Amino acid sequence: MGQFQVDLSVPSAARMYDWLLDGTFNYEADRAACQELLKRAPTTKALARNNRWFLERVVHTLADKYGVRRFLDFGSGLPTQNNVHQVAQSVAPDARVVYVDNDPVVLGHGRSLLDANANTAMVAGDMRDPNSVFITPEVRRLFTDVHSVGTPKAALFISVLHCIKDVDDPAGIVHQVISRLSPGDYVVICHLVSDDRNLRESVTDLMRRETHDKWGRVREQHEVEALFEGLQVLSPGLVDVTDWRPDSELRQHQRSIEWYDYGGLAQIPFPKAVSP
Numbered sequence: 001m002g003q004f005q006v007d008l009s010v011p012s013a014a015r016m017y018d019w020l021l022d023g024t025f026n027y028e029a030d031r032a033a034c035q036e037l038l039k040r041a042p043t044t045k046a047l048a049r050n051n052r053w054f055l056e057r058v059v060h061t062l063a064d065k066y067g068v069r070r071f072l073d074f075g076s077g078l079p080t081q082n083n084v085h086q087v088a089q090s091v092a093p094d095a096r097v098v099y100v101d102n103d104p105v106v107l108g109h110g111r112s113l114l115d116a117n118a119n120t121a122m123v124a125g126d127m128r129d130p131n132s133v134f135i136t137p138e139v140r141r142l143f144t145d146v147h148s149v150g151t152p153k154a155a156l157f158i159s160v161l162h163c164i165k166d167v168d169d170p171a172g173i174v175h176q177v178i179s180r181l182s183p184g185d186y187v188v189i190c191h192l193v194s195d196d197r198n199l200r201e202s203v204t205d206l207m208r209r210e211t212h213d214k215w216g217r218v219r220e221q222h223e224v225e226a227l228f229e230g231l232q233v234l235s236p237g238l239v240d241v242t243d244w245r246p247d248s249e250l251r252q253h254q255r256s257i258e259w260y261d262y263g264g265l266a267q268i269p270f271p272k273a274v275s276p
Contacts, residue, residue: 020048047256054241063091070153075160190263231266
């Protein structure tokens with residue numbers, strides 16, 4: 001997969017997200033880019049918070065209600081509070097989590113924090129090439145090991161596929177990952193969308209410029225729905241993630257206005273029985 005180079009004068013989506021969550025793993029270029037983003041979409045900090053709360057709820061639900069014990073988190077971003085492994089292992093201490101990212105800053109901070117957790121690992125990988133991720137030692141040890149047979153797994157694409165360009169086929173990436181999973185396993189997808197064409201174009205242009213073209217685009221709801229083709233979407237369906245099994249009325253009121261994360265939880269269906 002090669003070596004990933006970092007230029008801290010170029011903002012990254014992961015470090016911008018960290019700043020929006022009031023994190024400390026970001027640099028001047030990231031903060032300046034966030035200020036430009038807030039001029040176009042002033043409620044983006046609420047969007048980031050709602051996304052993080054959704055991650056906490058959906059991972060807890062997967063571990064608690066659906067018995068998931070293997071998680072593969074694509075485009076994990078920088079460690080913050082209540083990461084996937086912390087939420088999952090609070091329900092099931094034996095839960096295993098593999099994070100995948102290609103940002104060297106994410107990889108460095110993530111590995112330093114995960115060294116003491118034998119059931120968690122950080123992989124340097126490019127989600128545009130899922131097959132290369134599945135052959136890494138970390139994924140083989142923690143996600144697809146022999147003991148995982150019959151154990152429910154989940155692949156997470158939480159607020160990351162908007163970083164993928166159309167030419168790299170976001171839907172194709174999802175379905176490559178699905179092909180490596182089993183019927184009954186789970187997929188979580190949420191994606192930045194807006195009903196305002198001008199906003200979609202403005203934010204997309206800004207992010208492409210600031211990240212030196214390491215960005216896809218803000219999409220529409222119907223494009224996100226297409227990512228779930230062939231999957232069984234579970235209750236409450238595909239929604240603004242603020243409304244996905246909310247645990248607090250207060251949180252529901254803290255909405256982003258200009259754009260929002262849209263998506264949900266789905267299961268890979270079992271083959272239909274063939275009638276004799």
